Amino acid sequence: MTANRIALFVTCMVDQIMPEIGVATTRLLRRAGFTVEFPMAQTCCGQPFFNSGFRAQALPLAQRTIEILEPYEAIVIPGGSCTGMIRVEYPHLLQDNPRWYYAARRLAAKTFELSEFLCKLESDDWRQSTANCQETVTYHDSCHMNRILGLHDEPRRLLQAVGYTIAEMEEADRCCGFGGVFSIRLPEVSNAMTAEKLRQGRATSATTLITADPGCLMQMRGMRRNDDTIQIKHLAVALEEAITGKPWSME
Amino acid sequence: MTTTTAQFRERATIALEDVRLQQALDGATGRFATARQAALAAIPWADELRDHFKAIRAATLANLAEHLQTFERQATAVGTHVHWAQDGAEACAIVTEIAQRHGVTLATKSKSMATEEIHLNAALAKAGVRPVETDLGEWIIQLAEEPPSHIIAPAIHKTKEQVAELFERESGRPQSAADIPALTAEARRMLREQFLAAGMGISGGNLAVAETGSVVLVTNEGNGRMVTTAPRVHVAIIGIEKIAPTWDDAAVWLSLLARSATGQPMSIYTTVITGPKRTAALDGLPDPDGPEEVHVVLLDNGRSPLVGSKYEEVLQCIRCGACLNVCPVYREAGGHAYGSPYSGPIGAVISPLLFGLDKYPALPHASSLCGACQDVCPARIDLPRMLLELRADLVTQGIAHGSEAVLEGSVSLAMRSERVWALLMGMGRVGQRPLLKNGKLALPERFNPGGERPLPALAKKSFHDLWRDGEV
Known part of the structure; x- marks a missing residue:
């Protein structure tokens, strides 16, 4: 894949809560040889509103996101759920308006989740070095990335390419309990789901649980104890650590 | 019954704090899910079979009225009485009227979600007819006076100790939780008396086959056959969507039903009921066994408005329960949190649709939208999409806060x-x-x-x- 103007859509959660994921993503893309642009007008893709049934409130956010991202040749997102929103739900949401529908379809065709994008590249410059970390990790399949986008192998391929050994959980594709507003609406059930996910993570030989979705990351970190035996990291950060051979740093 | 967010949270919390219930839920749903996966993996064309089944279900619903009329015509031709019930009250009235006409005071029942949906047992009791559930799980929850907590395993939430206690109360004899074969033998003994004494048998129907006017029952305990053959009168209550136009369609249906539900290639008993007993030859074959009268009640109860709506796809459901077993919300919260006979992902969709969105405003939100349900559905029903649609309806109908x-x-x-x-x-x-x-x-x-x-x-x-x- 070649693309000259690629835009980073970081997602509102990464923007406000976990900006290091955006930084790590930018570093990976730059190492792969791209000039990364960050459209400053971006806020939220609208998924929280859409998933809560507030479609009239999601619609203007979808429209402005389309307008903001339209000029670029490819859009990369460090999160499967927001990528799924743009790729699959935007065309649904805008299906009654032909102009917007086709704009949504065009955007959908050039929007990629990070690991998907890196796997489509012909070169593996993104890992540049002889990265060969020895750590054993486990990977949590976020639901939308796995089931809506069908991205199951891609993140694992990247992790293995930089030397990680993957110890699979009993149910890697079992929901972490986030589900957006679900985690606030039914917090007891949500937390129980997260506890089960973390239990499965700890039961592997891995020291780190990796996910490619900011929402899952936030949820699982929220239930992680301070003295927990398992770390929780975003894919982009884990890849950067393996490539640089150093613990993550914003410097 | 209603389910608001506060009610769901309260009931789910009770389930979450019940360690034994959590173990039972994990164990049973995990076993069902694993067995289902293995059963489908054993047929190389499972994916195509599911695609084909979805196409059959969609095509059937597109001409539902015609297939129902064919069923009525064919069933009537073999001597079955066909009734149409617009809602639960009408269905209950039809059944109690039949019971009273025959002077029935005791009716045995085989497992039926449709009768749970219309609260038939309460209506029968009010009319002086004692209903006795004969599916082991259903009987346990009847003794406990509780609603089912799983579509195919209604007593999934009960421990063997609780079962022993219920049986002790019912039989008046001491029972040991340590000896499960003895408990089931006791159940068999107690139920056998009911089978022989009942004046009427009531069943659901896993499907109805239009071309021959037949009702098909799928069971594992054999109780379905006792209920539908021993008493003089048999009444089957079936949702109008559960119709297979032909036996070719039914064959696809049956090849997926047990595999999806319990992981069995077929359940132990697949019973086909085509009219009452007859001594005169029909198609050259006399059929001297079975009840003197067979009735089929075709139950609408909120289904026909879904035909042609954005929710039509949900009528493709065959109540296998596979979506419950993989649902991470159901597996933590248990079935009673939903406050409906139908729990889990399918319950979260059909309870508001059949019984009112205003009564079940929490259910469309009782999902993280993970999509595991759609992955295992034999008809590949897009339940996450339906949940999203219901959430949008909550907003547009002003039910959301x-x-x-x-x-x-x-x-x-x-x-x-x-x-x-x-x-x-x-x-x-x-x-x-x-x-x-x-x-x-x-x-x-x-x-x-x-x-x-x-x-x-x-x-x-x-x-x-x-x-x-x-x-x-």
Whole structure:
């Protein structure tokens, strides 16, 4: 894949809560040889509103996101759920308006989740070095990335390419309990789901649980104890650590 | 029954704190799910079979009225009495009227979700007919006076100790939880008396085959055959969507039903009921066994308005329960949290559709939208899409809380301008300072969702700030 103007859509959660994921993503893309642009007008893709049934409130956010991202040749997102929103739900949401529908379809065709994008590249410059970390990790399949986008192998391929050994959980594709507003609406059930996910993570030989979705990351970190035996990291950060051979740093 | 968010949380919390229930749920749903996976993996064309089945179900629903009329014509031709019930009350009235006409005081029942849906047992009792459930799980929950907590394993929430206690009360003899074969033998003994004494047998129907006017029952305990053959009268209550136009269609249906439900290639008993007993030859074959009268009640109860609507696809459901076994919400919250005979993902969709969205406003939200349900559905019903549609209906019908609408509206408005949004988040950054601890908000526990999950703090600088300041 070649693309000259690629835009980073970081997602509102990464923007406000976990900006290091955006930084790590930018570093990976730059190492792969791209000039990364960050459209400053971006806020939220609208998924929280859409998933809560507030479609009239999601619609203007979808429209402005389309307008903001339209000029670029490819859009990369460090999160499967927001990528799924743009790729699959935007065309649904805008299906009654032909102009917007086709704009949504065009955007959908050039929007990629990070690991998907890196796997489509012909070169593996993104890992540049002889990265060969020895750590054993486990990977949590976020639901939308796995089931809506069908991205199951891609993140694992990247992790293995930089030397990680993957110890699979009993149910890697079992929901972490986030589900957006679900985690606030039914917090007891949500937390129980997260506890089960973390239990499965700890039961592997891995020291780190990796996910490619900011929402899952936030949820699982929220239930992680301070003295927990398992770390929780975003894919982009884990890849950067393996490539640089150093613990993550914003410097 | 209703299920608001507060009710769902309350009932789910009871289930979450019940260690034994959690073990039972994990064990049973896990076993069903694993068995299903193995059963489908054993047929190389399973994916194509499911595609084919979905096409059959969709095509059937597209001409539902015609297939129902064919069923009525064919069933009537073999001597079955066909009744149409618009709602639960009408169905209950039809059944009690038949019972009273025959002077029935005791009716045996085989497992039927349709009768759970219309609360037939209560109606029968009121009319002086004692209904006795004969499916082991159904009988257990009848003795406990509880609703089912799983579509195919209604007593999934009961432990063997609780079962022994119920049987002890019913039989008046001591029972041991340690000896499960003895418990089932006791159940068999007690139920055998009921089978022989009952004046009427009541069943559901897993499907009805239009071309021959037949009702098909799928069971594992053999009780279905006792219920439909021993008493003089048999009444089957079937949802109008459960129709297979032909036996070719039924064959596909049956090849997926047990595999999806329990992982069996077929259940132990597949019973086909085509009219009452007859001594005169029909198609050259006399059929001297069975009841003197067979009735089929075709139950609408909120189904026909779904035909042709954006929810039509949900009528493709064959009640196998596979979606419950893989649902991470059901597996934690259990079936009773839903407050409906239908729990799990399918229950979260059909309970509001059949019984009223205003009565079950929490159910469309009782899902993380993970999509595991759609993965295992034999008809590949897009349940996550239906849940999203129901959530949108909650908003457009004004059932969602006003305060929620105000919140969603104002956040969406703020997010329409990157400057307003940045300003608000900047204020949040300053405001959270006194509360920060290890990157999380150190709020009193009652402000943490579920009491145990501290909310994440806003980062020192947003990605926008980092980018603008040249730090990326």
